[in-house]
Amino acid sequence: MTNPTYAWPLYEVFVRGKRGLNHVHVGSLHAPDDESALHSARDVYTRRNEGVSIWVVRSVHVTASSRPRRTRSSHPAATRCTGTPRSTPSRRRTHI
Amino acid sequence: MSTFDEVIAADRRIEPRDDMPEAYRATMIRQIAQHAHSEIIGMQPEGIWITRAPSLRRKAILLAKVQDEAGHGLYLYSAAETLGVDRTDLTERLISGKQKYSSIFNYPTLSFADVGVIGWLVDGAAICNQVPLCRSSYGPYARAMIRVCKEESFHQRQGYELLLTMMRGTDAQRAMVQDAVDRWWWPSLMMFGPPDDDSPNTARSMAWKIKRHTNDELRQRFVDMSVPQAEVLGVTLPDPELRWNAERGEHDFGTPDWAELRRVIEGDGPCNAERVENRRWAHEDGAWVRDAAAAHARKKELAA
Numbered sequence: 001m002t003n004p005t006y007a008w009p010l011y012e013v014f015v016r017g018k019r020g021l022n023h024v025h026v027g028s029l030h031a032p033d034d035e036s037a038l039h040s041a042r043d044v045y046t047r048r049n050e051g052v053s054i055w056v057v058r059s060v061h062v063t064a065s066s067r068p069r070r071t072r073s074s075h076p077a078a079t080r081c082t083g084t085p086r087s088t089p090s091r092r093r094t095h096i
Numbered sequence: 097m098s099t100f101d102e103v104i105a106a107d108r109r110i111e112p113r114d115d116m117p118e119a120y121r122a123t124m125i126r127q128i129a130q131h132a133h134s135e136i137i138g139m140q141p142e143g144i145w146i147t148r149a150p151s152l153r154r155k156a157i158l159l160a161k162v163q164d165e166a167g168h169g170l171y172l173y174s175a176a177e178t179l180g181v182d183r184t185d186l187t188e189r190l191i192s193g194k195q196k197y198s199s200i201f202n203y204p205t206l207s208f209a210d211v212g213v214i215g216w217l218v219d220g221a222a223i224c225n226q227v228p229l230c231r232s233s234y235g236p237y238a239r240a241m242i243r244v245c246k247e248e249s250f251h252q253r254q255g256y257e258l259l260l261t262m263m264r265g266t267d268a269q270r271a272m273v274q275d276a277v278d279r280w281w282w283p284s285l286m287m288f289g290p291p292d293d294d295s296p297n298t299a300r301s302m303a304w305k306i307k308r309h310t311n312d313e314l315r316q317r318f319v320d321m322s323v324p325q326a327e328v329l330g331v332t333l334p335d336p337e338l339r340w341n342a343e344r345g346e347h348d349f350g351t352p353d354w355a356e357l358r359r360v361i362e363g364d365g366p367c368n369a370e371r372v373e374n375r376r377w378a379h380e381d382g383a384w385v386r387d388a389a390a391a392h393a394r395k396k397e398l399a400a
Contacts, residue, residue, distance in 0.1 A: 027243075032390050032393035033389075033392070033397075043163075044171075047160070047167060
């Protein structure tokens, strides 16, 4: 593969803030392995000392509850974890 | 089930797995990618002053700011990827000239006062543009913008504080600030894009709620915001037509040189070639690091 960045897996990043009780999802990034993902997460998501603890997890390891889709989508982007766990059913108006 | 149109009409967010018109997807990819590219290219004009900052404090501030810009680029590439594109591909589209970045970064930074003026005017204009984008109809972009805007307001304040300090300095320092204002004022006004009657996509973008105000509305807001700040600073904005219009309750101001904006967008600005060449060099020169990291990860995986 001549495109190594593409081969780097996607990670989801969770940060526990100074006064935060639990880790909160802050975004995603690509990294070659877990350790590099942690280093990059520190650089990208805690530049202002926001966090006291960081978790990184490969996006493919996140099992998400499926929310009702607004009509069926066959686009390739629809079939993978999108790095937006905030879009869970609780924030959706499921009755629509 | 609600359709794309119903979600837009109800002012809710479109999420990556939702159905969306192909033109909406393509427009969002272009908008987010251009924004990401602008953050990354935007590191260059200020980055060259890091080693020449006049004090350790100014160096630390500038370094942090340029790092923020890298971070903003990364948040935005992540948002673009939710639409099914790959960031390496986006980088290649940038260095091959297929995708654009903000015209403003094609102007040179000639003195350290430029660092302050970029913070004050360029980041100020960016804030005017970006605050409404926190309500973009595309969810991942709107959320990235909330984070970006928070940090961008730091940048604007540090720029203004730098200029206030220089204006309290020597005559030579005050002249540097005025010179930088003279060079950056008009390009900053151009950051809002062409005038409304020459902006064919505005109506559709407003209907899709990926643009909340027209170019001219935002430009007016920026002028009204900047005039009192210039007075406090003690600099003159280089526009003889600039004056308060009591009837409109807004400032009147002159017309930017739209031919210049077109030239710069088409690649003929003072620094276009240099900016893209630097980006190409960084991308190609860094390839071995990316390859090595991938090889290391593979080796560890096999050993495990």
